[in-house]
Amino acid sequence: MTSSGTTSGDGGTTGAADGTADAAGAVGGPAWELLLPAAGAPARRRGRALQAALRDAVRSGRLAAGTRLPSSRALATDLGVSRGLVTEAYEQLTAEGYLRSDRGSGTWVGEAARAGLPGAPGPAPRISSTRVHFHPGQPDLALFPRSAWIAAYRTVLGDMPHRALGYPDPRGLPALRTALAKLLTRRRGVVADPDCLVVCSGVTQATTLLGLVAHGHGERSIGVEDPGSPVHGPVFTASGLGMTALPLDDEGLAMEPLRRSGVRTVMVTPAHQFPTGIAYSARRRVELLDWARSVDGLVVEDDYDGDFRYDRAPVGALQGLDPERVAYTGSLSKSLAPGLRMGWLLVPPRLLDEIAERKRTIDLGEPSLDQSVLARFVERGDYDRHLRRCQRAYRERRDALVAALAEHFPGTEVSGIAAGLHVIARLPEQYGPEDGFLARAARAGVAVRPLAQHEMTPTPQQSVRLVLGYAHLTPAEIARGVALLAGATTPAGGAG
Structure with missing residues (x-):
């Protein structure tokens, strides 16, 4: 490399002979040896190799923000490459923001490069001292049926026609909607028309869809059980709805506070109230549906753990009593794994088109392959096992x-x-x-x-x-x- 710090013809400067930054902030000397491997690359790849080496030097901090670079002529001489390669590298990295070029004053490492530098050491990661946690709502993920799931995945992937990998029906694949409708009818006593079933990414998305539709109909608040699930608040807020807390009694949601509240949509967990564990009484179920009819309202039923009953026969879903007034939702989060992000929403026919359109605009539908795997998993009896x-x-x-x-x-x-x-x-x-x-x-x-x-x-x-x-x-x-x-x-x- 050059041994002086004189200004070159194109505005850059060479560095001091010992390879350290000179008074003007330029770097030269042996420090540029980090570029030598790039200079020795095959001719066809030499330009890109030089750009990659410079880019890596900036990212890693070996070339700090504010460092003035040698002139293209001087660097080309020291590396034994054509000046055009160096000029092209400078121009490319300037366009990307790694370098900046000031007319008449040379080329510098840009300020934006600081974003790629490692920050100052932060506090050491906090290691949890928790030895056992009893937080609710978590299944045992070690029970996930990996072998059966893999078998279903391989079979589906081998049999799936190419066209099935296109954009799906936003409501869900017909095969999965049919399989889920049969499953829910058999296990939960719902009235399940596959055409009114929407496959969604869990109960959270189901309630988001319902909240958006309710807001579009002029609703501004939704009734929720108190105590209840703390995750509902942010979901309804994102949909533009407030929440009206409604107390419970020994039979379920207390009716008088509901009637006085003025809400027309309420979300409940009647089969196994979360978190108290109350199962709504038969009388309260009838009263709740009578209320919905009287206000032209909607009951949203979250059947979050309806598959797990130990000492009694399963309590059927509320939706089975009045499919016109109850929107029913559930998911795989407790039965299989929350990471699958798959659930379902049964809606009254009058809301189906709006829900399907909201689903389409949010994500264009659930992944086709995952839906096909679940359909086969259910159809073969693996889910029941x-x-x-x-x-x-x-x-x-x-x-x-x-x-x-x-x-x-x-x-x-x-x-x-x-x-x-x-x-x-x-x-x-x-x-x-x-x-x-x-x-x-x-x-x-x-x-x-x-x-x-x-x-x-x-x-x-x-x-x-x-x-x-x-x-x-x-x-x-x-x-x-x-x-x-x-x-x-x-x-x-x-x-x-």
């Missing part, structure tokens, strides 16, 4: 949790145990107050969720009320977690 396996495992885990609570927290009231993937545990008052209990549990490495986190209108409580999920834990993990919890949360006034 998987549910029976999960049913046995989750019942065993529920029993393990109830037994552990009885052993370590005698006097605890446990409810919601006949179905689902979680229970409500109301501990004796001596374990309160709740804030102190939760803090001690966290220090012991046990994550639990209080019922209060699901309440829109908190109510004063003396006792500790917990929503305990168990499906994702083995019986041994459940026993260990409850024992840890008991060891750290002695009754108030005791040693701890």
Whole structure:
């Protein structure tokens, strides 16, 4: 390379002879040896190799933002390549933003390059101290039927005609809608016309679609159960709707507050209310549908865990009583895996066109291959076999949790145990107050969720009320977690 820091004919400068930045900020000397491998590339690839080497030097920080580069003539001489290659490299990287060129003052590493540099070391990643968590709503992902799913995938991919990989019907593939309609009719007692079934990416998208349609009809608020699911708020807000909290009683949604609320759309979990575990009574189901007819309204039924019943016959879906007034939704998130992002929405015929059009504009429909795999999985009976396996495992885990609570927290009231993937545990008052209990549990490495986190209108409580999920834990993990919890949360006034 050149040995002086003089200005070259095209405005750049060469660097100091020792390869360090000179007073003007230029870099020269042996520092440019990082470009030598590019210069030695085959002639046809030399230009691109030089560009890639320069680009990498800027990205990696070896050429810092603000560094002045040698002139194209000087760099070409030092590398033993044509000046045209260097000029072309400078122009290309200037166009991409890695370099900037000021007429009469040379070529510099651009400021935008800072975005590609590693930042200052941040705090070390926080390692969770949680040893056992009882968060609700999580299935055991280790139970996912990988072999059967892979077999269905291979068969479908081998049999699928090329045209089936085009844009699908936004409502879903006819084969899957037919298979799901038969499944839901048989297992959940719904009235399932395949033409009124829309395949969607989970209950979240189903409620988004319904919220957008409701907003388009002039609705500005939707009634929700209190306590209920905390995930509904952001979904309805994104649809332009507010939420009206509606209390529960022993039979389900309390009717008088609903009648006074002024809402015309309400979202409920009647088969297994989340999180309390209440199954709506027959009388309350009839009252709820009478209300919907009287206000020309709509009931949205979230059947989030309708496949898991342990000590009684399954409670049929509300939709089966009045398909004109109930929109029914469910998903694979609890039965197979939430990562599949697949669910369904049965809508009254009067709303079908609007829902399908909303679905089309959001994402043009669910992936055809995934839909075909699920259709085959259901048609061959693999889904039913998987549910029976999960049913046995989750019942065993529920029993393990109830037994552990009885052993370590005698006097605890446990409810919601006949179905689902979680229970409500109301501990004796001596374990309160709740804030102190939760803090001690966290220090012991046990994550639990209080019922209060699901309440829109908190109510004063003396006792500790917990929503305990168990499906994702083995019986041994459940026993260990409850024992840890008991060891750290002695009754108030005791040693701890």
